[in-house]
Amino acid sequence: MTGQESAAGGSEHAAASVVFRDVTKRYRGAEADAVEHLSLDVPAGEICVLVGPSGCGKTTAMRMVNRTVEITSGDIEVGGTSVTERSPAQLRREIGYVIQQIGLFPHRTIAQNIATVPALIGWDRERTRARVRELLELISLPADVADRYPAQLSGGQQQRVGVARALAADPPVMLMDEPFGAIDPINRERLQNEFLRLQAEIRKTILFVTHDIDEAIKMGDRIAVLREGGRLAQFATPAELLMDPADDFVEDFVGADRALKRLALMRVSDIDLWEAPLAFAGQDTAEVRAKLAGAEVPWALLVDSDRRPIGWLSDRDLAAATVPHRPDSSPDPVLDRDDVLRDALSDLLQSQTHYAPVVDASGAAVGVLSLDVISDFLASDQAKVEEHPATARPHD
Numbered sequence: 443m444t445g446q447e448s449a450a451g452g453s454e455h456a457a458a459s460v461v462f463r464d465v466t467k468r469y470r471g472a473e474a475d476a477v478e479h480l481s482l483d484v485p486a487g488e489i490c491v492l493v494g495p496s497g498c499g500k501t502t503a504m505r506m507v508n509r510t511v512e513i514t515s516g517d518i519e520v521g522g523t524s525v526t527e528r529s530p531a532q533l534r535r536e537i538g539y540v541i542q543q544i545g546l547f548p549h550r551t552i553a554q555n556i557a558t559v560p561a562l563i564g565w566d567r568e569r570t571r572a573r574v575r576e577l578l579e580l581i582s583l584p585a586d587v588a589d590r591y592p593a594q595l596s597g598g599q600q601q602r603v604g605v606a607r608a609l610a611a612d613p614p615v616m617l618m619d620e621p622f623g624a625i626d627p628i629n630r631e632r633l634q635n636e637f638l639r640l641q642a643e644i645r646k647t648i649l650f651v652t653h654d655i656d657e658a659i660k661m662g663d664r665i666a667v668l669r670e671g672g673r674l675a676q677f678a679t680p681a682e683l684l685m686d687p688a689d690d691f692v693e694d695f696v697g698a699d700r701a702l703k704r705l706a707l708m709r710v711s712d713i714d715l716w717e718a719p720l721a722f723a724g725q726d727t728a729e730v731r732a733k734l735a736g737a738e739v740p741w742a743l744l745v746d747s748d749r750r751p752i753g754w755l756s757d758r759d760l761a762a763a764t765v766p767h768r769p770d771s772s773p774d775p776v777l778d779r780d781d782v783l784r785d786a787l788s789d790l791l792q793s794q795t796h797y798a799p800v801v802d803a804s805g806a807a808v809g810v811l812s813l814d815v816i817s818d819f820l821a822s823d824q825a826k827v828e829e830h831p832a833t834a835r836p837h838d
């Protein structure tokens with residue numbers, strides 16, 4: 443087949459890129475620019491987070507995309523054409539917008555709220571009703587909330603309805619201004635995770651505003667850090683931002699614990715693991731003792747015939763002539779190669795041992811993670827950032 447296939451997942455509108463070209467905004471009567479010479483290139487299907495202190499121009503930058511704020515100079519292109527070539531009314535229909543503070547219409551039902559844009563563009567009742575049903579399912583709300591009013595929903599549920607409303611006409615671009623700002627931390631994390639799952643399905647181009655750097659790192663494919671006057675301090679991926687902040691402002695904003703934050707972005711499989719001598723039940727312990735001399739990990743790991751960890755061998759285990767079937771200590775915690783490194787670290791810290799076997803999808807041991815491996819990694823990372831050599835010791 444050589445023809446173009448239609449987009450999967452019922453999404454009829456492909457995502458569009460958003461490009462800021464040297465965009466400046468000065469509000470009438472203001473003495474300074476709210477946004478100054480901002481250039482950004484957001485590829486289709488990515489989440490670009492705008493982050494920075496209050497008043498730095500995040501909302502202004504976002505609102506120029508759908509022309510709820512007019513550009514003073516420069517240009518913004520959505521899907522390759524200038525927003526100035528479309529009317530503000532048209533743009534507001536084409537671009538989903540989740541405003542700061544949710545902004546559901548209080549005297550309209552949830553279904554009517556979600557159907558705002560479909561009603562504007564004249565969808566018939568059946569199509570609209572089907573879309574509302576589909577969106578409620580997408581945001582994991584029961585169908586019976588459709589006839590309730592916003593005040594009859596929790597804050598988190600209202601927030602999800604706000605997202606559904608912005609998605610209703612399947613726009614190629616979404617603007618989300620502090621969409622989870624008003625939610626308590628626990629529900630906020632749930633909504634963030636839910637939204638990332640949703641985005642993996644719908645692949646919209648999203649401009650996402652927050653003043654919370656942790657949220658930015660979690661949600662963004664790319665992050666634009668803005669400073670006073672809407673000036674761009676750095677535009678980079680989360681990892682680049684954490685590893686290599688462009689200046690003192692970004693470094694302060696990203697925070698001192700960025701090495702730890704970086705661990706949240708990495709998987710166990712991203713770092714060089716150590717090797718432990720492997721032992722099999724019934725094997726001559728003399729062989730195992732010989733392998734232990736000079737090994738990276740000073741303990742032998744008993745594995746089954748599929749290399750699945752059974753436990754660590756103690757000195758007493760190794761004093762016998764042959765390796766026992768059931769060793770003194772369990773292998774726990776056993777980590778997965780796909781585990782997030784920060785979670786792996788907390789598992790290690792909570793357990794008694796310094797070493798944890800790492801297994802692949804089949805459960806077979808592929809290496810060992812230890813606190814030392816992680817601190818070596820952090821030290822070398824620090825070395826990159828601060829330009830002094832690491833002095834990590836492999837054994838304590």
Ligand SMILES: Nc1ncnc2c1ncn2[C@@H]1O[C@H](COP(=O)(O)OP(=O)(O)OP(=O)(O)O)[C@@H](O)[C@H]1O
Binds near residue numbers: 500501
């Ligand atoms: N309609 C307006 N008229 C005049 N000045 C405005 C207007 N809206 C915003 N400003 C000013 O422009 C600057 C940027 O405001 P903006 O709302 O874009 O900031 P923000 O980064 O979104 O802040 P916050 O994090 O508090 O939401 C501020 O100095 C603000 O006072």
Ligand SMILES: [Mg+2]
Binds near residue numbers: 500501502542
């Ligand atoms: Mg704002």
